[in-house]
């Protein structure tokens with residue numbers, strides 16, 4: 022394990038931001054700290070970085086007790102959502118900065134900066150100023166700068182959070198490729214479940230100062246430890262006292278023979294891109310929120326259900342369900 026946090030507790034006044042948190046971050050992997058806003062992800066990351074001190078507990082990095090080490094001794098690279106570049110320096114100079122203050126020989130700096138700019142696809146922008154880059158390019162420069170000094174751990178706090186959806190998605194793919202090429206142990210904070218599922222080898226779900234579950238994207242999606250994790254990793258709906266994913270609900274226009282099902286009436290049929298979403302008010306539970314079902318457009322056409330139709334619902338065979 023590259024990073025071990027043991028029993029970390031952090032309070033801000035009366036507020037408990039982290040409550041006895043223990044996590045192990047494996048070497049060479051991309052680990053996401055995922056959870057809702059205010060859950061404690063950044064606090065945990067900052068404690069690993071040494072930018073914040075836990076009230077109790079310990080942090081070890083690569084087998085070394087780092088609990089009382091200052092940030093600059095921990096050999097970690099850090100990238101924030103809003104990256105503070107040196108505005109008056111060129112992109113190449115920004116990337117070289119950490120090497121220059123370490124008095125690295127000039128030739129070595131030149132080679133390393135070239136290599137990094139190639140890695141982050143910014144070679145042609147080496148002589149520009151940061152203000153002449155797009156937001157996405159600036160974050161790539163920030164990553165190159167953080168990697169320059171060969172950190173043993175790279176910590177990213179919502180690195181793409183300030184960018185628009187399309188650029189975010191591009192940078193996600195790019196980060197995954199970069200990590201495959203340079204497999205430095207990386208921990209990144211995100212509140213975006215899709216980002217975590219797409220990019221991470223391992224996900225630590227953090228909520229209300231506690232770790233809810235740790236696992237691979239598949240583990241978490243297929244076997245969520247509780248309702249919170251299930252609901253956070255994707256849409257869920259309620260059917261007969263159980264939580265189920267909307268695409269895991271089967272819809273029939275007649276009661277399915279020999280199978281238990283719940284009758285309802287479609288109150289809304291909405292096309293959302295390639296999907297059709299049906300909201301179904303169940304018979305006998307008038308005050309409950311409608312059950313949501315998602316179908317492909319082809320399934321929806323075959324079924325022929327529309328607003329006002331009577332339908333019967335049941336969880337698909339092998340669907341994951343959890344008691345409400």
Ligand SMILES: Nc1ncnc2c1ncn2[C@@H]1O[C@H](COP(=O)(O)OP(=O)(O)OP(=O)(O)O)[C@@H](O)[C@H]1O
Nearest residue numbers: 033038056057058059060061062063064065210212
């Ligand atoms: N320096 C501070 N002083 C007081 N409270 C703080 C401080 N830093 C964080 N908190 C509180 O601790 C809680 C956890 O914050 P943290 O930034 O770790 O959450 P997060 O999961 O990273 O959320 P976000 O995604 O919004 O950044 C929040 O309620 C926050 O208001």
